[in-house]
């Protein structure tokens with residue numbers, strides 16, 4: 001994975017949470033690059049470390065309970081080494097983040113207009129009147145009806161989707177070159193979702209921003225992404241261009257995930273579920289193929305001892321060798 | 336009787352205060368006259384514009400929001416007033432899965448206490464029995480046992496959402512208002528939760544009011560679907576009617592905006608969506624009155640209703 005011309009370059013990143021006296025990595029040796037003008041989608045099991053990766057890039061973990069190793073390069077700066085004063089300059093201005101949990105990302109005691117203006121006054125030199133104008137403009141851009149009314153309201157007075165759009169307005173307010181969007185449209189109806197996705201694309205045309213898009217919605221991935229990284233249990237298990245990932249998925253986790261999509265006209269049948277449960281962070285298997293316990297019908301010797309990413313075709317990477325022998329339980333093995 | 340819940344001309348209006356004296360200067364017509372019936376053992380889907388009043392309807396049903404006017408009947412009894420609910424065990428029978436998983440979980444409480452709370456309100460169980468029950472609920476939503484003694488902030492978004500599901504089913508309710516119950520889940524866990532919801536529905540004859548933006552999930556789960564914008568219903572129909580024969584322009588617009596897993600044709604798909612969008616804007620006037628309000632529902636057949644201008648009554 002070349003780093004030429006990339007906007008963001010993540011090398012061997014580990015983010016561990018402290019439980020009692022030990023650290024357990026929720027993000028485990030992740031390397032990724034993001035290019036200008038690119039949309040990189042990250043998909044993966046709930047709890048696999050996607051948000052942790054995002055908040056690590058944003059420098060939002062407290063050092064007391066979190067251990068971060070590895071490098072995150074942005075313009076020759078290693079963000080993992082940055083102090084808080086410098087980080088504050090970068091957050092919002094260079095990297096905008098759309099948070100997964102809008103309600104907890106907003107200040108409950110501040111009117112919407114003040115929360116958006118706060119970021120503007122920190123990073124821009126707009127006058128008060130210009131700020132007010134820009135706030136209404138942003139609310140309108142994210143499709144909020146009646147921006148004047150909503151500007152004066154408090155977070156608890158807005159619907160789930162309206163809050164999410166306020167977070168989006170804040171994230172894009174300074175037109176940052178990098179946008180990290182963690183489930184940006186889950187709380188939105190599909191028409192507003194389409195509008196927000198168009199907005200991100202238009203913004204990208206204007207600013208050539210690189211976007212990291214975290215989502216469970218594979219439809220959104222298929223419509224938006226250039227490249228896709230699939231995570232399982234803290235690691236990247238597959239990476240490919242969007243066309244390749246959907247037409248030629250390889251890793252057993254990716255294939256199982258695609259198999260769980262509710263199919264047209266199968267209302268009477270149960271949906272496909274991956275067997276077993278994801279262990280908690282503390283009990284994650286740390287050696288061998290982490291997905292192996294979920295596909296127990298695949299023989300142990302098909303897995304690698306220390307699963308690595310293999311380039312199965314140009315720019316298509318798959319972890320572990322088990323993909324070569326994988327079949328669903330109800331299918332015959334090909335071996 | 337097969338009706339579990341009947342909603343009659345429900346309105347919820349929020350006052351907006353402003354100015355120096357903080358006087359009420361206007362109202363948000365969050366829910367503005369909706370009628371519907373949820374049958375026993377069925378799933379009623381509520382879909383629509385963000386901010387159209389879906390959560391408000393849900394909250395009014397479970398009693399978390401005061402109704403401005405209208406009636407809620409439960410098993411034929413009027414439960415609009417709080418005082419009427421206690422006597423018939425309404426608060427135990429009707430539970431809610433909240434849209435905002437994080438803020439609906441008390442951050443200072445451990446998982447075992449969060450999930451056991453509704454049980455404690457209505458039943459007496461020994462510590463042992465309670466723990467066993469909570470463990471089985473965690474198992475059902477695919478969470479490991481060692482979650483019991485953790486706090487909400489130690490979980491991912493999807494894990495928190497599953498805690499909300501576990502809590503809602505803890506008292507064996509008759510109706511669950513499920514407000515975006517699977518929006519934060521990956522497809523496999525989503526499938527697990529949906530399978531579970533269907534299974535307990537078959538077993539216990541449970542009903543759901545299922546609120547979701549995911550039209551694929553709604554299609555899979557719901558028997559009847561209502562489409563909502565601006566505090567009102569624009570269309571009600573069976574699954575087949577809504578997906579294969581939508582009548583209101585808003586329903587059509589919604590269906591055209593569903594993202595498709597078809598990378599090769601994403602350009603064409605975007606163009607179609609933009610075309611329907613365009614049509615929506617040009618046809619606005621025919622589907623909404625001068626004030627932008629949704630018309631009253633007209634009956635097409637026993638199950639299909641759509642909000643269109645009533646041409647006859649205007650004598651045209």
Ligand SMILES: Nc1ncnc2c1ncn2[C@@H]1O[C@H](COP(=O)(O)OP(=O)(O)OP(=O)(O)O)[C@@H](O)[C@H]1O
Pocket residue numbers: 017018026044045046047048049050051052053100280281488489490491492493494519521
């Ligand atoms: N503050 C914390 N302390 C301890 N463990 C944590 C903390 N935050 C997250 N975790 C754990 O780290 C793992 C990764 O969580 P993360 O929120 O990154 O998942 P995610 O991929 O974003 O999931 P989702 O799709 O459900 O949002 C999970 O097992 C979670 O329980």
Ligand SMILES: Nc1ncnc2c1ncn2[C@@H]1O[C@H](COP(=O)(O)OP(=O)(O)OP(=O)(O)O)[C@@H](O)[C@H]1O
Pocket residue numbers: 156157158159160161162187188189349350363365384385386387388389390391392434
């Ligand atoms: N406490 C409140 N005070 C004032 N207005 C409110 C309050 N709660 C909700 N509203 C308004 O009522 C309307 C309906 O909100 P509701 O949360 O029911 O929407 P929703 O359909 O659930 O939307 P979403 O899909 O985004 O969750 C919105 O315009 C919202 O701003």
Ligand SMILES: [Mg+2]
Pocket residue numbers: 050051052100182491492493
């Ligand atoms: Mg997350």
Ligand SMILES: [Mg+2]
Pocket residue numbers: 159160161389390391434514
């Ligand atoms: Mg809502």
